[in-house]
Amino acid sequence: MNFDLILRGGTVVTPTFAGPLDVGVQGEQIAAVAAPGTLPADGATLLDTSGKIVLPGGIEPHAHIATRVNVEWAGAPNVYTQSPEAASRAALFGGVTTIVDFAPPGRPSAAGLRPSIVDDVAVRRAVFDGHSYADYTFHYILAGDVPQETIDGIQAAVDSGIASFKVFTTFGRTRVPYGRLADVCAVVAEQGGILAVHAEEDEIVERTRTRLIAEGNDAGYNLPLVHSNLSEDVAFRAVIRIARYHGAGVYFVHTTASEGVDAIAEARADGLPVYGEALHHYLHFTGDDYRKPEGTAIHTYPALKSAADRDALIAGLMDGRLSTTATDEYTTSKAVKLSGQTLETVCGGHNGIETRVPVAFTKLVQERGMTLNRFADVVASNAARILGMYPRKGAIQPGSDADFTVLDPNLQRTITLDDLHADSDYSIWEGFECRGYPVTTVLRGKIVVDDGKLLGDAGDGRWLERRIDPAILAGPAL
Ligand SMILES: [Zn+2]
Numbered sequence: 001m002n003f004d005l006i007l008r009g010g011t012v013v014t015p016t017f018a019g020p021l022d023v024g025v026q027g028e029q030i031a032a033v034a035a036p037g038t039l040p041a042d043g044a045t046l047l048d049t050s051g052k053i054v055l056p057g058g059i060e061p062h063a064h065i066a067t068r069v070n071v072e073w074a075g076a077p078n079v080y081t082q083s084p085e086a087a088s089r090a091a092l093f094g095g096v097t098t099i100v101d102f103a104p105p106g107r108p109s110a111a112g113l114r115p116s117i118v119d120d121v122a123v124r125r126a127v128f129d130g131h132s133y134a135d136y137t138f139h140y141i142l143a144g145d146v147p148q149e150t151i152d153g154i155q156a157a158v159d160s161g162i163a164s165f166k167v168f169t170t171f172g173r174t175r176v177p178y179g180r181l182a183d184v185c186a187v188v189a190e191q192g193g194i195l196a197v198h199a200e201e202d203e204i205v206e207r208t209r210t211r212l213i214a215e216g217n218d219a220g221y222n223l224p225l226v227h228s229n230l231s232e233d234v235a236f237r238a239v240i241r242i243a244r245y246h247g248a249g250v251y252f253v254h255t256t257a258s259e260g261v262d263a264i265a266e267a268r269a270d271g272l273p274v275y276g277e278a279l280h281h282y283l284h285f286t287g288d289d290y291r292k293p294e295g296t297a298i299h300t301y302p303a304l305k306s307a308a309d310r311d312a313l314i315a316g317l318m319d320g321r322l323s324t325t326a327t328d329e330y331t332t333s334k335a336v337k338l339s340g341q342t343l344e345t346v347c348g349g350h351n352g353i354e355t356r357v358p359v360a361f362t363k364l365v366q367e368r369g370m371t372l373n374r375f376a377d378v379v380a381s382n383a384a385r386i387l388g389m390y391p392r393k394g395a396i397q398p399g400s401d402a403d404f405t406v407l408d409p410n411l412q413r414t415i416t417l418d419d420l421h422a423d424s425d426y427s428i429w430e431g432f433e434c435r436g437y438p439v440t441t442v443l444r445g446k447i448v449v450d451d452g453k454l455l456g457d458a459g460d461g462r463w464l465e466r467r468i469d470p471a472i473l474a475g476p477a478l
Helices: 084-093 119-129 148-152 153-159 178-191 202-214 220-226 227-247 258-269 286-292 309-318 356-366 370-387 470-474
Strands: 004-006 009-012 018-020 022-025 027-033 046-047 053-056 058-060 095-103 133-141 164-168 196-197 251-254 274-279 324-326 404-414 434-442 446-450
Touching: 004 404, 009 370, 053 058, 053 370, 058 356, 058 370, 084 095, 084 434, 084 446, 095 119, 095 370, 095 404, 095 434, 119 153, 148 153, 148 178, 153 178, 164 178, 178 196, 178 227, 202 220, 202 227, 202 470, 220 286, 227 251, 227 446, 251 258, 258 274, 258 309, 274 309, 309 356, 324 356, 324 370, 356 370, 356 404, 356 434
Parallel strands: 004 046, 009 053, 058 095, 095 133, 133 164, 164 196, 196 251, 251 274, 274 324
Antiparallel strands: 004 022, 009 018, 022 027, 053 404, 404 434, 434 446
């Protein structure tokens, strides 16, 4: 057997083991995982990974790239988050080879004809095709009082490889009311998709915000009072109840509070297919940081909470109650990010896609002793499983795509904006000391980042069709 590329000498993290192994790649796929020094090297490119950890390529399950920023957040019309070229370039440098972004519903035509989900995804794909350094796919956004023809199109969407459907239970006209959510749950469950839910209790959020504004307390640092623990508690439980009634699987994006972690844990203990995501900055910052100078730069909806909530998220990732890390990537300039300073205008999201893997490695492996297998799960494998890309993505085993993040656990690096590759002029991680950092990234057999140099091409990234393993939807499979 001849190989095109051999990763030699590293600690390799497979689905069942982490230890000294070599990995042989043929073309775009992994062809062999073998004892050190046993793969024939003739003609192969050798990548020396000694002293390093070889992980499956990182998967970012929650990104908003080339998306129009709300006028109220940006303070101006027609402002967009960074391009796919910039975001995917930053992703590769941060050890991320697959990005899950979003496809929104398109506008009806002049004749009132509504594009199908498959049409909307095609429109969104055109933004990324030929413009992404990393592979990509999209959650489809079901918004408002979801039109019946859209619900009727879920089957065709799942058949075409769109496996996940995003729903918001708050955010004005985007909010899907619970009655309609029930209709959506029934069809998504029947078709083998999963719901990705931004769950906040709209009535609690709106009423609290209105009261604080009336009292003259509309400063952005009060966001945790609006997007509160109570809201998360009630909304997570309502969504779980509705999904349970119809047998739907739920992936809670950005869990923010101990109440959310508890709700997920109880659902899982009841045998329900419920999974939770935590954003990497929620593992470090707290609601107190909003009060620092430029402190609202850390804000991502719902809102950062207390130190106890932060610790609950970390504990949930450590013990399996939570399944994934993500960023809610939403990169703008600093001026846009900080333009709104009130409860109604603080911009969500942040410049984050590049920093998740090293920050999570520092917070979870170095500080808390997470195993390397569990770390691979929370930065790659679990997202691949829950969202229907496994084992093509998220696994180092024969037959999987040859996507790797080679991380040097001994490389200490203090994050500075100059070292990052996003199209932005700020980072909330400025000064954060990483204990371990990605040094080489491989996408489908091609070395795309090595030793600080970009070797990939903006045409390298490919669209991914997804199908969810029925075991993921039958119960808490991971
Ligand atoms: Zn988001």
